[in-house]
Amino acid sequence: MIRYTLSLLLLILLALVVQQFIPALTGLFNSRLLLVTLVFLCASVTVGPPVMLALAFTCGFLWDAQNALGPPGGDPTIYHSPAESLRFGYSIVLYGVIGYLMQGIQPLFREGKWQLSTFLAGISVFIYLVAEYLIINFVRGGFIFSRATLLQITFTSILTTLFSPLVFWILFQIASRFGHEIRFEGLKKKRRRRAIA
């Protein structure tokens, strides 16, 4: 379990580096594959709540360290209504929320129905981006939700969903290497026995 958790942490760090080189697709409304979020979502369904929360904290903290904007600067009498930046650490909370969402379908995942988790990963990314965008609107004022924004969020979610089987495959490989039990077939057999009875 410890070796599996450590390898998840390493996988997230690797995803943070690789994410720097994944370009936004300008033809698809600047959508992009959110690799860090994807690795976190796939990993969070394979572990218990304490590890999921530790991963959420790590991902959110490092994501904000990577992307947080600085103060606007300049003369406040001229720039009297600056666009506020989001507080450092907001991503930690968002990652925690989507992590719990993924945990919701953990029983099905443990039965071996990982396909459902790929769809939920896409839905979670959608919720994450919408929530992030709504927070920006709330902090900066003036609600704007254009068609382009909706399409950007949608395409980002779809792109992320498409890559989730690959991440799940990697996780299964790591789990089998370190003897961590992701799929618990016992649950499946128990239900079958109940159905027969």
Added chain:
Amino acid sequence: MRPLNLLAFLLFLSGATWALTRSERTVREIQSTYYAWLRPFLNAGSELEIKARSFLEEVEDSKKLEAELASMRTEYDRLRQIEAHSEEINAENARLRRALDFQERTEFKATAARVIRRQPTNWWQTVEIDRGKEHGISIHQPVVADGGLVGKVDRVDKDFSSVILLTDEACQVSVQVEGTPEAGILGGQRGQYEDGPKLRLRFLSVKAQIAPGTRVFTNGRGGIFPANLLVGTIESVIPGPLDSEALVRPSVDFTDLGTVFLLPKQ
């Protein structure tokens, strides 16, 4: 909820609260440490990216590249001549100024920098450049390209910096509309991906009379950007009850940023 899960949840909440209450200075220190750790991996990745790109370019059309190189060499020679001529004129200008006892103008100093990559943010418009503290770069330094204003430095590290682009809502510039008394604050807009990004010029007078195509320049107010830097051209004016707004097409192509120049701080 199991006791262990509850304990983990409480620890998570206290960790999140700790992060959310960090001061601006601490956040900058965290970012600096994070990028110092990440730097070797990013450098290795960038080198690989450059090698892959150059390999593909070479494969694509070597003859075309040779022709381009020849034409660039000719252009380089021509520019060298122009530069030499310009130096002569500058020297002559300085001599004449001294003779006429003119106050000498401040020398225009710009540091060239290469755009390494666009940062992988969802909503912010930022790029990374290959100049940092060790090259004398400081926060909020104005950044320009050959078309006009690009943005300002947002974060400085040892040998690289992050630049917030003009197309980001958080990058605000005090500007003046050419040939009119109209001045306002210009910035990017949220969710602008169709037909290229447009900038939003706010706080114009209610009866602002501005023709489309009029140029917009920085006016030097606000303590960040120097005056007379081209920002863009007016596309349309939207009158409002208290003030008017205008949509401005930026003069710089933000999708094709290769080399930028950092101007000294005001």
